[in-house]
Amino acid sequence: MNGLKELLKHEEEKLQAVKLVVDNRLKNVPDGALRITSTRKSQIQYMHCTEQDKNGQFIKKENQELAFKLAQKSYDQKVQRLVERRIKQIKKLSDEYNDNEIEDIYDQLHPVRQKLVIPVEKPWEKRLAEWKDIPYVGKEFSENIPVIYTKKGERVRSKSEKIIADTFYDLGIEYKYECPLNLKGVGTVYPDFTIFRKRDGKEVYWEHDGRMDDPSYAEKAVRKINSYIANGYFPGDNLIVSFESSGNVLNDRIIKKMISKYIF
Structure with missing residues (x-):
């Protein structure tokens, strides 16, 4: 696919920008995680869970900001893990991929052998020359x-x-x-x-x-x-x-x- 190399580059740049945002947001975050429960009356409760207390402590109304921070932390961590995985995948594919790799197989054949072969993809110079000759x-x-x-x-x-x-x-x-x-x-x-x-x-x-x-x-x-x-x-x-x-x-x-x- 022509231009895939460039598309991969742009996608990696986009993911790197996302990673920078979440990395910065995860620098100063509270310990632990947020657990959301509901009472029999269907009231939402926020619980602050830590390594020491898996069930968590109830977050009081006056400390609701903690719930927001913990929820944001969890979201940012998921995004961080995803973009790090995708960046590695894109880097690997980009290192291995060449836009002209099929065309190069034909170009690298001996000229005598080229005359015996019908390429699945014409070399760019030949396609351009044919276009110019119309x-x-x-x-x-x-x-x-x-x-x-x-x-x-x-x-x-x-x-x-x-x-x-x-x-x-x-x-x-x-x-x-x-x-x-x-x-x-x-x-x-x-x-x-x-x-x-x-x-x-x-x-x-x-x-x-x-x-x-x-x-x-x-x-x-x-x-x-x-x-x-x-x-x-x-x-x-x-x-x-x-x-x-x-x-x-x-x-x-x-x-x-x-x-x-x-x-x-």
């Missing part, structure tokens, strides 16, 4: 569009698109510019960029919406994003959306942060 016809440029070229040598429609494309180029991210996509109920649209994401093998679409301070433009942008969502493309998953206005322009630092979050 031909497409992008959207045409009208005469009034500024002539702007990227480092890759292709024409784009705005300086912001050039910044995004050049950042992809510098980071070695393959992309397709304005590759057509059919959306049910809308027809053919041309996402600004289409990326074949390695970590999960998904096509990811990046739409950049400038001029968001123009009400007419913003209305169209919202309608476009909603059409993506209606077709199963969700921001933060297989759809990335960036914005700018005349007073808040896009920069490569923002783009790199988004790439780190949503693509790598």
Whole structure:
């Protein structure tokens, strides 16, 4: 499973944060444990049990805070034991696991043997090359569009698109510019960029919406994003959306942060 290594890392970080909380709460706790009983009249009673007194001493009403502390202690101890066990399990799995281990078996074969084998999972470079080789016809440029070229040598429609494309180029991210996509109920649209994401093998679409301070433009942008969502493309998953206005322009630092979050 692509990306499992990263998921394990995030889960361990989450559990470590939980462990830190309960470890701190368990530093200064009263001895013993809480036992809850009820009388014949169905009244709840709290009993403070210790090593010396297993049955426990009745906790008086004026000392109810002790019951809260003992209950919290018991809960925190259970959480502590669970997260410690899970952290050990995750560490063991993470040490043994490699996202590309099935792919690596094929890669490590002698080239002559590779020709005799059909891999269950194609090597990433081969999948990427096949994706790149799929031909497409992008959207045409009208005469009034500024002539702007990227480092890759292709024409784009705005300086912001050039910044995004050049950042992809510098980071070695393959992309397709304005590759057509059919959306049910809308027809053919041309996402600004289409990326074949390695970590999960998904096509990811990046739409950049400038001029968001123009009400007419913003209305169209919202309608476009909603059409993506209606077709199963969700921001933060297989759809990335960036914005700018005349007073808040896009920069490569923002783009790199988004790439780190949503693509790598």
